[in-house]
Amino acid sequence: MSMIDATDTSTFGVPLVELLDYPVDREAALSVSASLCRRHRLLPIAREGGTLVVAMADPDDIVALDDVAAATRARVRRVQAAPDDLAAAIDRYHRADDELSDLSTVLTEQSDAAADLSGDVPEDDDAPIVRFVNLLISQAIQDRASDIHVEPGETALRVRYRIDGVLSETQSVSTSIQAGVISRLKIMADLDIAERRRPQDGRIAVLHEGRKIDLRVATLPTVHGEKVVMRILDTSGSARTIGDLNMLGRNLAAFRAGYTRPNGMILVTGPTGSGKSTTLYTAVQEVSNPRVNVITVEDPVEYRMPGINQVQVNPKAGLTFASALRSILRSDPDVVLIGEIRDEETAQIAIEAALTGHLVLSTLHTNDAPSAVTRLVEMGIEPYLVSSALVTVVAQRLARRLCDRCKKPTTYDEDYLAKIGLLIEEDETVYVPVGCTSCAHTGYRGRVAIHEVMTVSEEIERQVVERATASEIGRTAIAQGMISLRQDGWNKVCLGLTSIEEVLRVIV
Numbered sequence: 001m002s003m004i005d006a007t008d009t010s011t012f013g014v015p016l017v018e019l020l021d022y023p024v025d026r027e028a029a030l031s032v033s034a035s036l037c038r039r040h041r042l043l044p045i046a047r048e049g050g051t052l053v054v055a056m057a058d059p060d061d062i063v064a065l066d067d068v069a070a071a072t073r074a075r076v077r078r079v080q081a082a083p084d085d086l087a088a089a090i091d092r093y094h095r096a097d098d099e100l101s102d103l104s105t106v107l108t109e110q111s112d113a114a115a116d117l118s119g120d121v122p123e124d125d126d127a128p129i130v131r132f133v134n135l136l137i138s139q140a141i142q143d144r145a146s147d148i149h150v151e152p153g154e155t156a157l158r159v160r161y162r163i164d165g166v167l168s169e170t171q172s173v174s175t176s177i178q179a180g181v182i183s184r185l186k187i188m189a190d191l192d193i194a195e196r197r198r199p200q201d202g203r204i205a206v207l208h209e210g211r212k213i214d215l216r217v218a219t220l221p222t223v224h225g226e227k228v229v230m231r232i233l234d235t236s237g238s239a240r241t242i243g244d245l246n247m248l249g250r251n252l253a254a255f256r257a258g259y260t261r262p263n264g265m266i267l268v269t270g271p272t273g274s275g276k277s278t279t280l281y282t283a284v285q286e287v288s289n290p291r292v293n294v295i296t297v298e299d300p301v302e303y304r305m306p307g308i309n310q311v312q313v314n315p316k317a318g319l320t321f322a323s324a325l326r327s328i329l330r331s332d333p334d335v336v337l338i339g340e341i342r343d344e345e346t347a348q349i350a351i352e353a354a355l356t357g358h359l360v361l362s363t364l365h366t367n368d369a370p371s372a373v374t375r376l377v378e379m380g381i382e383p384y385l386v387s388s389a390l391v392t393v394v395a396q397r398l399a400r401r402l403c404d405r406c407k408k409p410t411t412y413d414e415d416y417l418a419k420i421g422l423l424i425e426e427d428e429t430v431y432v433p434v435g436c437t438s439c440a441h442t443g444y445r446g447r448v449a450i451h452e453v454m455t456v457s458e459e460i461e462r463q464v465v466e467r468a469t470a471s472e473i474g475r476t477a478i479a480q481g482m483i484s485l486r487q488d489g490w491n492k493v494c495l496g497l498t499s500i501e502e503v504l505r506v507i508v
Contacts, residue, residue, distance in 0.1 A: 014059045014078045017045070019085040020405065020438050026093065028052060031072050034094035040064035043081075043089050050074060055081040055089070088438060091142055129180045133188070137215065137230070139170070141208045144446075146232055146273070148215075150185065152178050152225035164400045164447050165273065165506075178225055185228050189217040196226055203300070204230070216300060233302050240282045246448050248491055251483060254453040258392030259283040259361070262334075265354035265389045267341075269366040270396040275449050276363040277302055277339070279396060283361060284308065284337055293332055297324040298339035313339070321346040329353055338362035344380040351381055354389040367508075368485060369393040369454035370474035373464050387461035395452040395485055399492070399502040400444035406436035407443070407496065420504070421486065428494040432501075448497045450507065452485040 028044040031052065037043050041057040042064055052074040056064065059078040069076050081089075136159060140148045145161035152158075157178045159171040186193045189202030204215040216231040247255060258266045266283070268276040281303055288294050288307055299313035299321070309331075311324050321338060322345040328336060329349070340363045341347045354360040366372045372393045376386045410432045417424065424430060433443020454460075454477045463473050478484060483491070489503035 014080050017055055017079045017081050019043075019045070019055055019081040019089050020436070024089065024093065029089075029093040032068055033071070034090070036067060036071060037090050037094060040067065041083060041086055041090075042068065043086060043093065044068070044072075045079070045089075047074075048077070051077050053077050053079060055079050055086060057081065057083040057086050092440075129177070129184050132177075133181060133184045136171070137204075137206060138208060140230075141206075141213055141232060143440075148228075148230040148232070150181065150228040150230075152182075152222060152227060154224055157181065162273075164442075164444055165398055166400070175224075182219075182226050182228055185217065185230075186219065189215075191217070191219065197221055216302075240278065240285065242282055242286055245279060245282055245451075246492070246497070247451055247453075248483075248488065250481060251451050251453040251488065254455050255283075255392060255394060255451075256286075258455070259287060259359070261359060261391060263354060263357045263359055264391035265350065265360045265362070266392045266394070267362055267364050267372050267390070268394045268396060269364045269369065269372045271365065271367075273398070274396050275398050275447075276396060279394060279449070280337055280361050280363065281305065284335065287335055287359070292334045294335040294337070295328045295331060295333045296337035296339070297321055297328060298337070322349055325349045325353070329358070333358060335359045335361070340364070341376075341379075347376055347379050347381050351376075351385050351389045354391075355385070360389075366395070368470070368474065369395040369452045369482070370470040370477060373456075373460075373473055374470045377464070377467065383465045383467055387456070387464040390456045390464075392456065393454045395454075397450045397485060397489075397506040398447045399450055399489065399498045399506050400442075401446040401448045402431055402433055402496065402498055403436060403439035403443055403445045405438045406434040407431040408434050412500070420500070422490045422493065422500065424494060429496060430493055430500065431496050432499055443499075444502075448492060450485055450489045450492060450498075450503070452483065452488060454482050455480075 022045060024043070024045045025047060028047050032044050040061060043055050044052050045055050046053040052068070052072055054068055054076050056078055058064070059080050065076050065078070136148065140161050143161055143163055145163050147162040149160040149162070149167065150157065151160065152175065155175065156172045157175055158169060160167045160169050183193045186200070186202070188204045191200045191202045198221065200219045202217045204217055206213050206215065211234065214233040216233060218229050220227045220229070242252070242256065258264070268279050270276050284294055284296070285305065290307070295309040295311065297311045297313060301310045301312050304310070311328065313319055313321060313324060321342065325336070325338065325346065326349065336353055336358055338346065338350055338360065341350060350360050350362060364372050364375060366375050373386060373390065377383050408431060409429045412430065435441035435443045439445040457480055459476055459480070460473055463476060485507050486503070489498070489507055492498050493500055493503060
């Protein structure tokens with residue numbers, strides 16, 4: 001009996017296959033091109049004699065069956081698989097890694113022969129250097145990477161992707177193609193390829209499977225050449241709801257109470273890449289409607305939002321955060337979103353806007369919520385203005401989310417749990433990562449936000465005016481019900497969303 005045979009059959013009358021748990025024959029999978037697999041949503045998974053077993057989302061697609069038979073010159077037997085599982089399997093077996101390695105070999109041979117890759121870069125889509133760069137970008141998008149790092153070294157050009165907040169190396173190629181790769185990226189970002197001594201910023205727009213993706217490009221001169229970092233921004237961005245933020249109970253209520261006010265300032269704090277912009281955009285989506293005038297000033301505009309007026313900062317043209325804010329306040333706004341408060345001038349205008357009937361949302365770089373108060377005072381804002389304008393502060397981190405398919409329940413030593421401050425109730429379960437094909441054997445897939453939401457109460461207002469320290473304000477906030485970042489992390493560990501190790505990794 002064939003291992004493909006199954007007792008369960010689909011509505012198409014063919015066997016159903018649980019594809020993520022099935023031992024796919026790699027040689028069979030690669031017998032059909034990636035473009036054909038993606039176009040018809042199918043993947044060969046085994047050979048039985050002269051018959052090719054093909055998993056399909058739509059087993060009644062006769063055209064797809066004919067195309068596979070013509071491409072492989074083999075008899076085809078159909079099985080059905082879930083569309084999502086099929087898409088993940090196609091991505092897994094038709095990665096760009098092998099083609100990237102082949103292209104790097106070709107490029108190295110060409111550079112050894114011609115030694116002119118540092119000159120003109122071809123624009124032809126079939127040129128090896130163009131295909132190499134295009135594949136680097138498409139593979140990163142396919143792998144759900146947030147950043148691409150192209151890093152020149154002494155002996156090799158290293159490419160790393162940041163996936164779920166963690167960097168991993170994907171390619172290491174000869175330095176002989178370094179100049180060609182970096183020049184191609186700079187051409188795509190409309191940068192000056194002759195300027196190699198100073199940093200440059202640009203933008204690349206690409207289409208990936210029908211979606212428009214923007215890449216924010218930054219170059220940085222290093223001792224071995226120019227490093228290029230590309231931040232991937234999905235500008236087609238699906239609208240998020242407040243529920244997608246994974247805020248729990250008291251945190252959600254406190255945050256909602258802040259952004260539904262008619263005026264005041266709300267700050268979201270945390271390090272770079274902690275999801276601050278996503279939280280702000282979500283709050284803006286919640287308050288935006290045809291009766292409200294929402295204007296944002298950002299650097300850059302990361303996500304396009306319908307019905308909202310978004311302004312892109314342009315320092316070269318004299319359009320800074322401060323100058324844009326002055327103009328915005330003359331444009332009758334109800335809600336103002338400021339991408340980031342970086343200096344005293346911007347902070348002063350934002351505070352004044354919050355005190356004159358506007359709802360102001362912005363971000364600040366601090367480690368926790370109470371520190372945001374003292375940071376504004378350190379910028380030069382009078383404490384009484386801060387205490388009057390500030391309504392809510394959200395501190396945030398992103399931890400990797402456990403893979404639901406393979407996470408495993410476990411137990412920990414009670415002394416260890418007591419040491420880190422984690423109390424587990426009898427009806428709660430703690431999980432650890434395992435690794436499976438669905439999560440690329442990392443044990444994690446996606447990320448979950450951890451929050452600390454501080455409401456500025458009358459007592460905290462008084463402390464701000466008295467120039468209390470961040471730790472003193474923090475103790476008052478916790479006494480009034482604020483849940484610390486670490487405690488919210490433990491709450492999400494007990495819900496099975498993330499692991500103890502992840503919480504300890506992102507929260508000191």
